[in-house]
Amino acid sequence: MKTVAKAEPRVPAWARSSRMIAIYSVVVGIGIWQLAYEGLARTPYFEAYAIQHFLASPLQVIETFGELYRSGELFRHSYFSLLEFAYGFVLSVVVGIPVGFLMATQKKINTCLDPWVSCIYATPRVALAPIIIVWFGLGIFPNALIVFLGAVFPILLNTYTGIKSVRQNLIELVRAFGGSPLQVFFKVMIPDATPAIIAGLRLAVGRAVIGVVVAEWFGAEAGLGYMVYFYSQLFQPGPVFVGIVVLVVFGILSFIALDKVQGWISPWYAYQVRREVHGMEME
């Protein structure tokens, strides 16, 4: 445990203040939103264009959040979405990591699967959602399948790249000291590929959240995506924004959780992963 604490970067003064700047920035942004809304509400345009059906102020969003929370509606939708996310994501991990590993190490399997992976990866998965709903109907499992289709590829491809780029000199090192193939796998390949795999998991979280929303737009009886869609059809912006905010917070919390897992598995990589991930999220 001591080593983990040691590898954690100590936050210098400037970083602390830049974190404060980030917080101020968000607070000020929300403040401007609130003031703009109230300013707009005093103009004749507000009534004329029925702005209250398109826009909600931050305070109204908080208020609506309270209502939805107390009525239990928010919990029901969140629970449904969370299940879809969890099933889809776990399935992505269970399929993506082993298949990525096999493709990286077995040339024949790679030759065989590569065209399929490339084709399905290139397919806009949103276009697959309606047909999956048609095949499997409404419910958690077809939606989880759509989540899976979005999330599995970042995991699979990053595992592939991670294993492919394991440093050969480290493999040779373990061999030179009489290590078995199994020891090479556990003591070099897995740890050296871990940062790339974790980066893939982070990308997959984003894709999975998109998958949840898309799946629920095409067919669902509950869920946060469903909630957003449903209330937008009723021209009630309050619950729409509540749904969006909950999805955002969920995404951010998942990132933080993955960072923790990373720090726990391999503290040394904390910096490197953060760099890699930021590079990849640009796309």
Next chain:
Amino acid sequence: METPASKLVVRNLRKAFRSQRSEESVQVFEDISLEVHPSEFISLVGPSGCGKTTFLRILDGLISHDDGEILLDGKTVIKPGPDKGFVFQDSSLLPWRTVMDNVILGLELQGVDTREARRKAGGYISLVGLAGFENHYPHELSGGMQQRVNLARALIVDPQVLLMDEPFASLDAQTREIMQAELLKMWNQTRKTVIFVTHQIEEAIFLSDRVVVFSARPATIREIVKVSIPRPRSLSVKRTKEFLDLADRVWSIIQDEVLKSMGREREEGMR
């Protein structure tokens, strides 16, 4: 049969690599024979690209050879194992492991209990002068310190022979000299048999009992130069006449070989 006084015997070793382009095989070693005594310090020098490193890898069993035999303590070398310690040119430390956990790697691979391995590692970490750095990660160490870890990692398995592949090549000149002196000190304490590959002639002479000079490819042993400068040697012996004469001699042999190989390359280029 070989005399029991030989630690390591190489007899009529041959090795060819198949070149991917021409389907022809390239002869790397032609009939190499060498006997190394226990506790002897041997250096291998030769023109660049003559296969010194490949030779060391064959001795370790990392690469197979075509013909001939290698005996360590009378037993044929087939594969890598704890009877040989390998010190790599780039330190090849596992970046996710502390100094301590890098040093115990060899023991861990043999299935030694981690706690016991760590207890044993303390002594070797002190031996290479890194006491107090046990919990540092490789990226927190200088190049010289990384090579010390590299060395401790090879020593802890208590190998019969230490195979060192240009371990100081990437260090700056000052650190390199210090490491040479320290290596001799450690060698005095442990009395391991060492095969040391280098391209620096003065490094080879300073460290070794004998300097083996390889010819250009296909490599054979061109000459074995005995270094009878008394031990313990300090860095100042590098300025004595005896030392400089030896360096001249080794250099002139290598120069011959380099010219020869350049001539052949030109011929091949014209073909």
